Amino acid sequence: MQNYKFSNQDKIILLTIILISLGYYIKYNFQGYVWREKIDFNAFYYATKAYFAGLNPYDHKNVLKMKLQDNILDYAEDFPLPPFTLFFFRLFNFLYIRYAQLIWLIFCNTLFFCAIYFIYKYIYDKFKDEQKKKVFALIFLFFSFHYYGATVWENALGNLNNILFFLLVATFFLYKKQKNLLAGICFGLACAIKIIPIVLIPFFLFKKKIKVIIYSLSIFLLLLTAPFIITGDKQVYNDWINHGLTNVYASHARPFNQSIKGFFMRIFSPKSFYTLPTKTIELITLITAAIIGIAFLIIAFKYRTYSELDDELYSIFVLYIIFASSRSWETWYMFLILPFNLQFIFLLKFSDKNFNIYTLLFFIAGFILVAVDFPYQDHRLLWGFKSIFTNLKLYGACCLTISFLMSIFSYSKNCINSALGQE
Numbered sequence: 001m002q003n004y005k006f007s008n009q010d011k012i013i014l015l016t017i018i019l020i021s022l023g024y025y026i027k028y029n030f031q032g033y034v035w036r037e038k039i040d041f042n043a044f045y046y047a048t049k050a051y052f053a054g055l056n057p058y059d060h061k062n063v064l065k066m067k068l069q070d071n072i073l074d075y076a077e078d079f080p081l082p083p084f085t086l087f088f089f090r091l092f093n094f095l096y097i098r099y100a101q102l103i104w105l106i107f108c109n110t111l112f113f114c115a116i117y118f119i120y121k122y123i124y125d126k127f128k129d130e131q132k133k134k135v136f137a138l139i140f141l142f143f144s145f146h147y148y149g150a151t152v153w154e155n156a157l158g159n160l161n162n163i164l165f166f167l168l169v170a171t172f173f174l175y176k177k178q179k180n181l182l183a184g185i186c187f188g189l190a191c192a193i194k195i196i197p198i199v200l201i202p203f204f205l206f207k208k209k210i211k212v213i214i215y216s217l218s219i220f221l222l223l224l225t226a227p228f229i230i231t232g233d234k235q236v237y238n239d240w241i242n243h244g245l246t247n248v249y250a251s252h253a254r255p256f257n258q259s260i261k262g263f264f265m266r267i268f269s270p271k272s273f274y275t276l277p278t279k280t281i282e283l284i285t286l287i288t289a290a291i292i293g294i295a296f297l298i299i300a301f302k303y304r305t306y307s308e309l310d311d312e313l314y315s316i317f318v319l320y321i322i323f324a325s326s327r328s329w330e331t332w333y334m335f336l337i338l339p340f341n342l343q344f345i346f347l348l349k350f351s352d353k354n355f356n357i358y359t360l361l362f363f364i365a366g367f368i369l370v371a372v373d374f375p376y377q378d379h380r381l382l383w384g385f386k387s388i389f390t391n392l393k394l395y396g397a398c399c400l401t402i403s404f405l406m407s408i409f410s411y412s413k414n415c416i417n418s419a420l421g422q423e
Contacts, residue, residue, distance in 0.1 A: 038158025047079030056244035184215025315339035369396030
């Protein structure tokens with residue numbers, strides 16, 4: 001097949017879109033309030049200082065104690081990450097906090113744009129001989145990341161979801177390139193940082209990518225045990241289990257928590273953001289997440305042999321990260337930049353097939369709901385059944401999931417009909 005190059009007109013269109021997108025990204029991600037106190041990065045920075053000063057890094061009092069030594073007013077959250085991350089953030093302790101925040105912002109945004117580049121390369125490879133579709137896919141890519149409020153708050157808070165996003169994209173891209181070792185390293189690192197990406201293991205299992213699983217589990221176990229191997233310190237693991245993990249898997253009803261558990265807590269909990277979930281809420285959440293998880297497993301297993309459905313199947317497991325977590329903050333929704341682009345690529349690639357128009361409508365609805373910056377300040381909406389208006393991003397994830405499921409079913413039906421027609 002001939003490998004078409006971009007026409008001059010297409011180059012002008014793409015360059016314009018890129019410049020507009022970068023302009024919006026810089027405007028919204030580097031304006032004043034992004035340079036405010038980075039409460040998540042501050043937790044990483046000062047918890048590390050506490051640990052190397054001989055204190056428990058998972059005790060919030062110790063984090064604040066170390067912060068006071070720098071005489072700054074910025075707040076710092078609890079530290080929830082595994083012990084091995086303390087050795088990585090030690091590198092930033094050699095810098096003053098303000099310089100460390102700047103380096104962290106640059107580092108995270110560099111990885112973010114590396115992830116965008118991976119998606120760009122995937123689009124280019126997918127549409128080698130389909131110039132117009134390639135242009136449309138690239139326009140959506142550059143449009144998607146500057147219209148995404150999650151990236152703004154990620155930069156403002158200084159968390160590490162940019163790194164997780166990069167690792168999830170890199171894992172998929174390297175898997176498609178048959179680079180099992182590198183894919184396993186990226187996937188193992190993602191699991192070690194936040195545990196929850198482990199839900200992607202069935203995808204590789206059903207695809208018989210056992211090497212990816214072995215490499216990733218090796219990296220996962222190596223990183224989790226590294227502090228003990230290096231220092232022999234057992235106490236930090238007890239502190240992590242008793243404080244760090246407890247903090248991670250607790251949940252509360254703030255509307256910024258766009259998880260299934262957050263949804264049920266706002267409906268059924270008393271009017272308090274920090275009320276612990278009742279046993280009933282825990283049970284309802286567990287049943288709901290289990291039903292979704294089992295449905296995804298059945299679908300992934302049934303369609304495991306369809307190589308063209310790799311994009312769809314990987315994406316629904318990325319979506320399950322949102323559904324399975326107790327606290328899916330709004331910033332976590334930046335992970336969905338990958339599924340949105342993969343679905344758009346899929347719809348373009350098979351636009352000549354007989355796909356239901358509702359597949360596209362659910363996709364559009366999902367993107368709008370996830371990208372919208374909804375004002376949660378109206379407390380009349382926060383409790384009881386009125387709170388259904390505060391879960392727009394969760395509804396967007398559900399719409400995107402429906403779009404994926406409709407694509408999977410339509411594609412398999414078309415394949416069956418084509419096989420019958422050939423007979």
